[in-house]
Amino acid sequence: MIVLAAACTQETTEEPYAVATVTRRDIVVSASAAGMVEPIMTVEVKSKASGEIVEVAVEEGETVKAGQLLVRVDPRIPLNAVVQAEADSAVAVAELENAEAQLRRAETLWASQSITELEYESAKLGRASATARLISARRSLEDARIAFEDTEVRAASSGVILGRNVEVGSVIASASRDVSGGAVLMRMASLDTVQIRALVDETDIGMIQAGIPVTTTVEAYPNRPFRGEVLRIGAEAVVQQNVTMFPVLVRIANRQGLLRPGMNAEVEIHIGEVLDALAIPNAALRTPDELEPAAGMLGLSMEAVRMQLAGVAGDSVPRLPSDSAAGGSMRAGGSVSSQGTERPAAFRGQAEHGRDRESSLFGGSYVVFVLRNGTPRAVPIETGLTDFDYTVVVHGLSEGDSLVVLPTSGLIEELQRREEWARERAGGPLGNQGGPPR
Numbered sequence: 137m138i139v140l141a142a143a144c145t146q147e148t149t150e151e152p153y154a155v156a157t158v159t160r161r162d163i164v165v166s167a168s169a170a171g172m173v174e175p176i177m178t179v180e181v182k183s184k185a186s187g188e189i190v191e192v193a194v195e196e197g198e199t200v201k202a203g204q205l206l207v208r209v210d211p212r213i214p215l216n217a218v219v220q221a222e223a224d225s226a227v228a229v230a231e232l233e234n235a236e237a238q239l240r241r242a243e244t245l246w247a248s249q250s251i252t253e254l255e256y257e258s259a260k261l262g263r264a265s266a267t268a269r270l271i272s273a274r275r276s277l278e279d280a281r282i283a284f285e286d287t288e289v290r291a292a293s294s295g296v297i298l299g300r301n302v303e304v305g306s307v308i309a310s311a312s313r314d315v316s317g318g319a320v321l322m323r324m325a326s327l328d329t330v331q332i333r334a335l336v337d338e339t340d341i342g343m344i345q346a347g348i349p350v351t352t353t354v355e356a357y358p359n360r361p362f363r364g365e366v367l368r369i370g371a372e373a374v375v376q377q378n379v380t381m382f383p384v385l386v387r388i389a390n391r392q393g394l395l396r397p398g399m400n401a402e403v404e405i406h407i408g409e410v411l412d413a414l415a416i417p418n419a420a421l422r423t424p425d426e427l428e429p430a431a432g433m434l435g436l437s438m439e440a441v442r443m444q445l446a447g448v449a450g451d452s453v454p455r456l457p458s459d460s461a462a463g464g465s466m467r468a469g470g471s472v473s474s475q476g477t478e479r480p481a482a483f484r485g486q487a488e489h490g491r492d493r494e495s496s497l498f499g500g501s502y503v504v505f506v507l508r509n510g511t512p513r514a515v516p517i518e519t520g521l522t523d524f525d526y527t528v529v530v531h532g533l534s535e536g537d538s539l540v541v542l543p544t545s546g547l548i549e550e551l552q553r554r555e556e557w558a559r560e561r562a563g564g565p566l567g568n569q570g571g572p573p574r
Contacts, residue, residue, distance in 0.1 A: 171334030175325035182311035364388030
C-alpha cells in the first residue's frame with residue numbers, strides 16, 4: 137500500500153483523489169482538415185471553326201444554360217461553302233434525272249435490238265455515276281452546314297463561366313484540325329455540387345470512410361455551415377513538411393451557388409456523435425494493468441477489488457492473484473498481463489486491445505471506482521464513444537453516481553518511487569533525520 141505521507145504532510149487530511157459525478161452530455165468526435173473548393177468537372181470550351189471572333193456573348197462568372205450562345209466566329213467563309221454546296225447538290229440532282237431518262241430510252245432501244253449491248257451498259261453506268269455524284273454533293277452540303285453551325289459555340293451543359301480567354305477580334309484555330317488542339321476560349325463548370333479535396337492526418341484516416349457526414353465552413357460565410365459527406369479517400373499519401381496526410385474528397389450540395397472554386401475551406405468530418413448520453417471523465421477509467429496501483433492508492437487490496445468485481449459480475453469472474461501469489465499462470469476466463477497480474481473477466485474480449493486507438497474510440501470494457509457510502513468500490517463498465525475527454529457509459533453506472541478520479545498511472549508510479557525513497561532514507565545511517573521529500 138502506498139504511504140500517503142510520501143506525497144503530503146501528516147497533518148493533511150485530503151483524500152488522494154477527486155470526485156466526479158456521472159452526468160448526461162453530448163459526445164462528438166470529429167477530425168478537422170483544410171482544403172479548397174473546386175468544381176467536380178471543369179470543361180474547356182474550344183471552337184471547331186477557325187477564323188476571327190466576331191461576338192462574345194457571355195462574361196466571366198455568368199450562369200449559362202445548355203445550348204446558350206457563348207462565342208460566334210466569323211461565318212462568311214462557312215456560309216459561302218454552304219451556298220456552293222447547295223448549288224453542287226442541285227446540279228447533281230439534275231444530272232441524276234438526265235441519267236435516269238437516258239437509261240429509260242436505252243432500255244426501250246435495247247428491247248428492240250436498236251442499240252448495242254455496250255451502249256446499253258454505258259447508259260446504266262451513267263445513271264450509277266450520277267447517283268454517286270448526288271450522294272457526294274449532299275454529303276458536302278451537310279458538312280458545309282455543320283461547319284457553318286460550328287461558327288456558333290454553344291454551351292454543352294448548364295454551368296458557370298469560370299474564365300474567359302478571348303475577346304472580339306481574336307483569331308483562333310480549329311480545335312479539330314489544328315495539331316495543337318486549338319485555343320481554349322473559356323472554362324466553365326457546373327457548381328450545383330462542388331467538392332473539397334482536404335488533407336487529413338494519417339492518425340485520423342483509419343476512422344474515416346465514405347458516407348460520413350461533413351460540415352464545411354469558408355471565410356466568406358463564417359457563420360453558415362455547409363453540409364456534405366465523404367465521397368472517397370485517396371489511395372496514396374501526401375507528405376508535407378514531414379507530415380503524412382491522405383487526400384479526402386468531400387462532396388457538398390451548392391444549389392445557391394455560394395461556394396465558389398478556389399475558396400479556402402475548413403472541413404470537420406463527423407466520425408461519431410452521441411447526444412444526451414451518460415458520460416464520465418476518461419481519467420476515471422482503469423485498465424487491468426492500472427488496477428493494482430489504483431487499488432493501492434485507495435487503500436484497497438487486490439483481493440478486495442476481486443471481491444467487489446465478483447459481487448457485480450457474478451461467479452463467472454475469475455479470482456485475481458493475491459499480493460503474495462506468484463503471477464504468470466493462465467486461468468479460465470482471464471489473461472495475464474506483462475506484469476503478471478491476471479485480468480478479470482470484466483475485461484474479457486476488450487482488455488487485450490483496450491489501448492488500441494480504435495477500441496478506445498468506439499468502446500471497450502473498463503473498471504471504475506464508485507463511492508458507495510463514502511467507500512470506493514470497483515465496478516466493471518462497458519463504454520461507448522469517447523472524445524478523449526469524456527466517454528459514454530453503455531452499461532454499469534447510473535446518472536448521479538460519484539466516481540473516484542485518480543492521478544494518472546505515471547503519477548502513481550512516481551508516488552511509489554517517492555515512497556521507496558522515503559523508506560530507504562528512513563532506514564539509512566542518519567535515521568529519520570533526512571525525512572521524506574515534501
